[in-house]
Structure formats: C-alpha cells, structure tokens
Amino acid sequence: MELPVAWSVVLLVAGAWSLLVWPQFGRRIVKDPRSRDAQGRPTRFLTVHVVLISVSMLLGAATALVGVLALV
Numbered sequence: 001m002e003l004p005v006a007w008s009v010v011l012l013v014a015g016a017w018s019l020l021v022w023p024q025f026g027r028r029i030v031k032d033p034r035s036r037d038a039q040g041r042p043t044r045f046l047t048v049h050v051v052l053i054s055v056s057m058l059l060g061a062a063t064a065l066v067g068v069l070a071l072v
Contacts, residue, residue: 008070015064018056026053 026049029035035046 012067018060
C-alpha cells in the first residue's frame with residue numbers, strides 16, 4: 001500500500017515534533033525537585049516520566065522513519 005505524499009509529510013512532521021519536544025520536557029523533569037528524594041535517589045516521579053519520554057521518543061522516531069521511507 002502506497003501512502004500519498006501528504007500523509008508521508010504528516011508522519012514526518014509528527015515524528016520530528018516528538019523528537020524536538022520530548023527532550024526539552026525531559027530536561028525540565030530532571031531539574032524538577034520532585035525527581036530526587038532527600039538522599040538524591042530517583043523518585044517514581046522521575047522514573048515514570050523517563051519511561052513516558054523514552055516511549056514517546058521511540059514512537060516519534062518510528063513515525064518519522066515511516067514518513068521518510070514513504071517519501072523515498
């Protein structure tokens with residue numbers, strides 16, 4: 001099944017958006033005081049957000065890859 005060029009561009013833009021936005025969010029989470037407890041250990045807040053960001057970036061990369069492959 002061939003994707004029309006417009007859909008390929010949409011996938012590429014959506015993937016790029018994820019890859020640009022999530023790392024910035026991750027930097028804010030790491031700096032958040034709720035990310036570490038009094039002993040400096042990572043909290044569940046940090047762990048949950050790292051998993052969320054990682055999965056979202058993987059999906060963004062896969063989406064962008066599909067968009068690129070559909071254009072080629």
